[in-house]
Amino acid sequence: MTGQHCWGYGEEDGPSEWYRYFPIAQGNRQSPINIVANQAVFNASLKPLVVSYDQCTSISLSNNGHSVMVEFEDNDDKTVITGGPLNDSYRLKQFHFHWGTQRHEGSEHTVDGKSYPCELHLVHWNAKSYATFAEAAAASDGLVVIGVFLEIGEEHPDLNRLTDALYMVRFKGTKAQFHNFNPKCLLPENLDYWTYPGSLTTPPLNESVIWMVLKQPISVSEKQMERFRKTLLFNGEEEEERIHMVNNFRPPQPLNGRKVQASFKC
Ligand SMILES: [Zn+2]
Numbered sequence: 001m002t003g004q005h006c007w008g009y010g011e012e013d014g015p016s017e018w019y020r021y022f023p024i025a026q027g028n029r030q031s032p033i034n035i036v037a038n039q040a041v042f043n044a045s046l047k048p049l050v051v052s053y054d055q056c057t058s059i060s061l062s063n064n065g066h067s068v069m070v071e072f073e074d075n076d077d078k079t080v081i082t083g084g085p086l087n088d089s090y091r092l093k094q095f096h097f098h099w100g101t102q103r104h105e106g107s108e109h110t111v112d113g114k115s116y117p118c119e120l121h122l123v124h125w126n127a128k129s130y131a132t133f134a135e136a137a138a139a140s141d142g143l144v145v146i147g148v149f150l151e152i153g154e155e156h157p158d159l160n161r162l163t164d165a166l167y168m169v170r171f172k173g174t175k176a177q178f179h180n181f182n183p184k185c186l187l188p189e190n191l192d193y194w195t196y197p198g199s200l201t202t203p204p205l206n207e208s209v210i211w212m213v214l215k216q217p218i219s220v221s222e223k224q225m226e227r228f229r230k231t232l233l234f235n236g237e238e239e240e241e242r243i244h245m246v247n248n249f250r251p252p253q254p255l256n257g258r259k260v261q262a263s264f265k266c
Contacts, residue, residue, distance in 0.1 A: 007203045008066070008234065010243075015250045022203045029207045030253035031198030032108035032147075033260070040194050040262040048263070049146075049191045049212060050083035051184060056092065058181040061165055065172035066202060067248055068232055069096040070162070070181060074125070074133070081124055081144065084212055084263065085195050090124035090144045093133055095183055097121070098201075098249040099228050103152050108201050108249045109213050111149075116217060117225055118150035119249070120186060121201075137200070142208045148187060153219035158185035163227040171237040188216035192264040201250045215264065 005021035007013050019025035055078040059071050071094045072079055080089040099118040100106025107119035124144045125136035136142030161181060168176035192215045199207045232245035 005203070009248050018203055018205065022205050024199070024205050024207060025203075027199070027205070027207055028254075028256040029197050029199055029258060030205065031201050031209060031211060032110070032250060032252050033196065033198065033255055033258075034110045034113060034252040035194050035213065035260055037112055037262075037266060040260040040266075042265050043261045043263070046085055046195070046261060046263040047083040049081060049193060051187060051191070052078075052080050052082070052089075053092065053182055053184040055079065056182045056184070058178055058183075060175050061162070061169055061178035062175040063169040063172055063232060063245075065234060065236070067096040067098065067245075068166065068169060068228070069094050070178055070183070074127070077127065081146070084193065085210060085261070086144060088126050088128040091127050092183070093123050093125055095120060095122045095186075097150075097228065099150075099225065099246065100249065101229060101246045103222070103225070105247070106249055107149055108252075109147055109149075109211075110252055116149040116151055118220070118228070120148040120150060120218075122146040122148070122183060137206050137208050139208055140197075141210060143200075143206075144210045144212060146187075146193075147211060147213040149214070149217035150220050150225070151217040152222050152225065155221035155224060156186075156218060159220055159224055163224050163231075166227055166231040170231055170233055172234060172239075173236050186218060188214060188218050190214075190216040192216065192262075194260050194262050196258050196260040198258075215262075 057073040079092040103117040107116035130136035
C-alpha cells in the first residue's frame with residue numbers, strides 16, 4: 001500500500017468504507033458523478049481542449065494494486081493540455097483505467113445513468129502554480145483529469161501495445177519499461193467535453209481535480225477488455241490469494257449543487 005491505510009474494491013475495504021480513513025469521501029465535491037446530459041449548462045466561453053502530446057515520453061507500465069498505470073516524464077512542458085476551462089497548461093503525469101467484469105459496468109462516470117465497460121483517466125498537474133505533483137494534488141485547482149469512456153465495438157489497434165504488455169505487470173507492485181507510447185492515440189476524434197469541479201476517485205480522494213469528461217467514447221473489442229480482466233491481479237506475487245483485477249471503480253457521488261458545464265450544445 002502506498003498510504004498508511006489499506007483500501008481496495010472488496011466488500012470490506014471498498015468505496016463504501018473509504019470514509020473511515022478518508023473522511024473527505026463524504027465531502028461536497030467528490031467524484032465520479034452521474035452526468036445528466038440535459039442538465040449540463042452549455043458555456044460558449046469554454047474554449048476547445050488543446051492536447052499537445054507530440055513530444056510525449058512514456059516511461060513505465062505498472063500495477064499499483066488498484067489499476068494499471070502508464071507514467072510519463074513530467075519535468076518540463078513538452079506534454080501538456082491547455083484550453084478548455086483552464087487558465088494554465090497542465091502536464092501529463094500518468095494514465096490508468098477503471099473497468100468491470102462485463103460490458104454493462106466498469107466506468108466511474110455515468111451519463112444519464114449509463115455505465116460504460118471501462119474509463120481511461122489521463123492525470124495532469126499544474127506546474128505553473130505548484131512545484132510538485134504532490135503539492136498540486138493538495139490544491140483545489142492543482143489537477144486536471146481527462147476521462148475517456150471505452151465502449152465495446154471495433155478493436156482499437158493502438159491499445160494492443162498496452163494489452164500485449166499487461167502480462168509483465170500481472171501482480172501488484174510490479175513495473176515494466178514502457179517507452180514511446182503516445183496516449184494521443186487513445187483520444188476520440190471529437191474532444192467535446194463536460195467539465196465540473198471534483199476529486200480523485202481513489203483515496204486520498206483529494207478535492208483537487210478539474211474534471212473534463214469527453215462525450216465521445218473510443219471503441220475497443222471485447223477481447224481487448226478481457227485482457228484487462230483476465231491478466232491483471234489485485235494481489236502481489238507473494239500473496240496466496242489470486243483475485244482478478246476487476247470492478248475497480250467508485251460509484252457516482254452526490255452532486256451537491258455543483259454545475260456541470262458542457263463545451264457543446266446537446
Ligand atoms: Zn482514475
